[in-house]
Amino acid sequence: MSLQRELKRHGDFLFRHRSYIPVLFLPVLLLALKNSEYIEQYFGDTIEDIWELCCIGISFAGLLVRGITVGYVPEGTSGRNTKQQKASCLNTTGMYSLVRHPLYLGNFLIMLGMTMFTQVWWLMLISILAFWLYYERIMFAEEEFLKEKFGDLFLEWAENTPAFLPRIQGWRKPDLPFSLRTVLKREYTGFFVITSAFTFLEVVGDAIGEHEFEFDDGWKVFFVVGLTVYVTLRTIKKRTRLFHVSGR
Numbered sequence: 001m002s003l004q005r006e007l008k009r010h011g012d013f014l015f016r017h018r019s020y021i022p023v024l025f026l027p028v029l030l031l032a033l034k035n036s037e038y039i040e041q042y043f044g045d046t047i048e049d050i051w052e053l054c055c056i057g058i059s060f061a062g063l064l065v066r067g068i069t070v071g072y073v074p075e076g077t078s079g080r081n082t083k084q085q086k087a088s089c090l091n092t093t094g095m096y097s098l099v100r101h102p103l104y105l106g107n108f109l110i111m112l113g114m115t116m117f118t119q120v121w122w123l124m125l126i127s128i129l130a131f132w133l134y135y136e137r138i139m140f141a142e143e144e145f146l147k148e149k150f151g152d153l154f155l156e157w158a159e160n161t162p163a164f165l166p167r168i169q170g171w172r173k174p175d176l177p178f179s180l181r182t183v184l185k186r187e188y189t190g191f192f193v194i195t196s197a198f199t200f201l202e203v204v205g206d207a208i209g210e211h212e213f214e215f216d217d218g219w220k221v222f223f224v225v226g227l228t229v230y231v232t233l234r235t236i237k238k239r240t241r242l243f244h245v246s247g248r
Contacts, residue, residue, distance in 0.1 A: 028126065030208065034208050038119040051119070054116075055116045055117040056113060056198055059109065062111075065102055065103075065109060066187055066190060067183045067187055068094070069096070071179050071183045072093070072176055072177075072179075073174075073176075074091075075247055076089070077089060090146060090153055093172040093174040096161070097170055099162055099165070099167070100139075100143075100161050100162065101135075101142075101163060102166070104139065107131075108135075110193075112128070118201060181243045181248075184236075191229055192227065198222070
């Protein structure tokens with residue numbers, strides 16, 4: 001089997017299971033949490049609080065990138081499908097005019113904020129390398145699918161648009177207006193993942209690293225807000241058509 005075919009096969013497999021494979025890193029995360037709280041020990045609580053807020057901000061910046069991306073795309077593109085690749089058209093405007101894989105860029109920022117939050121340098125390094133190897137193959141498989149379906153149109157776009165590191169200029173206005181309802185429909189799970197993951201890292205990190213269980217009021221509020229938003233938006237999505245937008 002050629003390397004190209006093997007990369008595509010691996011990418012297709014990872015694409016189908018991309019929602020579950022990251023769970024395999026949980027044991028590594030728990031091991032890393034034994035060595036967390038570095039900043040608190042050497043620089044004090046205030047600096048640590050600033051660091052944690054910055055980490056949370058980075059993850060929410062990733063969610064913002066995802067939100068800007070899906071808020072402009074038409075139906076049948078940029079979805080959360082896992083069974084097979086699909087694309088009703090080739091997105092080349094909006095975030096796709098700056099970078100070919102904006103959703104994965106958003107995922108990277110979300111992951112980066114979380115791993116930085118642990119304050120464990122080797123976990124950050126492992127996570128970045130794993131993300132690179134993991135998503136590089138998924139992106140390769142996706143681009144092979146798009147090249148086969150859209151041909152020269154894809155090749156021209158790919159030639160002028162970076163794969164992962166976005167360019168600063170070159171924004172092309174999307175044909176469709178921004179749809180907040182589409183963002184709420186698609187990205188409420190990501191919001192809850194961020195709030196619950198950071199709460200988990202804080203509470204479990206203290207329990208493992210300092211051998212004490214603390215669930216401060218601020219973190220309780222943070223988690224409850226995330227849970228409330230998740231339950232509310234999921235209920236609206238499942239039981240009403242409030243988030244339905246024609247052509248999205």
